[in-house]
Amino acid sequence: QKEPQEGSRKEQLSVKKLRVVLFALCSSTEQAARHFRNPPRRIRRWLRRFQAFHDDHPELSEGKYLSLEAEEKLAEWVLTQREQQLPVNEETLFQKATKIGRSLEGGFKISYEWAVRFMLRHHLGTRTRRGVANPLPKEIQGNAGAFIEFVQRQIHRQGLPLAMIGAVDEISLFLDAEVLGSGERKESALQTVGNGEPWCELVLAALADGNVLPALVISRGHHPCPNSIPDSVLLESKENGYGDDEIMELWAERVWRKHTECRGGSSKGMLVLDCHRTHLSEEVLAVLSSAGTLPAVIPAGCSSKIQPLDVCIKRSLKDFLQKKWEERAKELADPDSSALLQLLLGWLGEALEILGNCQELIRKSFLLASVLPAGNSGSPRRNGDEQEELIAAMEERLEIAKSRESSPGLPENADAEADPEILHRLFEGESEAESFYGFEEADLELMEI
16 A cells, blocks of 8 residues: 555655755755755655656646746846855745736746746756756847857957956855854855855956966955965955955956056956946956956856856865865864964965866866857757866866765766756756947947847
């Protein structure tokens, strides 16, 4: 009698299991495992079971919830939230979906089943290793294409040297003091997603020739001068922190201007950056313009495909810092912020030294992001394969060891996060740019996306 019941449960997941799976897609399998106290392997099995059931019953996913157009709006929101390191979780996702659904005739039926299917259908699992191959929502896909066309045309027409084509982005680190002082689950105290003021911000920049520029670390509060700061790291501290404008002004002055001066200051350049947190103040624009550098502003929601740092560098660096934190967290007894900052600077210096020896991988990131002409010229599947290989190579260099439990149906080296891309293959087969010296106004029209 028991066997048929177990079999029927395997056909469709319970609400409780769907909540766990949704958490895993929004955050990660490992975080879901800690939060719900379920083994990661079990969560991955539930995710595969869900996918298999809905591939066999596509009628359950059609016409029941949001229209395709409304879902694309929601997918666009998820992508832009993630670009800003803002939380996408059960609460925020359902709130946004309900808001969009209110405008629909006949109302909107929300459920965990719909939410999991939505995340899979739009390739929105956080741990995808094939972002360059995934289709973007239709509207922003057009913006991405226009951006790529503009950037490649500028590089070709201006003859920009690879050493003057850069990509810059911020990584915010959030430290939960309450969790840190609780005595247990300290490994969860450091996060790269959050609301409110971050504990530290890292400004990371790489060049199309494969080199990495010094990282700028912005710390809130006054700290005694750290015992040692790696040569590859610049530290700025201020009691109340810095605003986004100020952070980019500091970086433009201390890192980018110095880089252009080291090259004689005669070459024109281009800097790829997103449109969210790096608000381009007049001061930043003035520094870039005086350095002959054009800002190439990535349209909202498109970073996963066309920001070179997003192809593999940022995720690998975040994983490296997270791994270092988890290794040390349990032995930290009432650490003060100065001691934690010293640890962070050491870890960052270690990572940057390794990245400095990964020039071929960084160059490949610029190609796969389609920033460089002739890049990303293969099929989406081939480009996705190349990104997976690139991430694996970077993880190997950084020695990011993760426990990978073997699971039926998943490759032995499958990502511990149950990458939905593997599941899909298993079961389916505004800018003031015209003021920039040396760049023609007609060439810059495409920037105004």
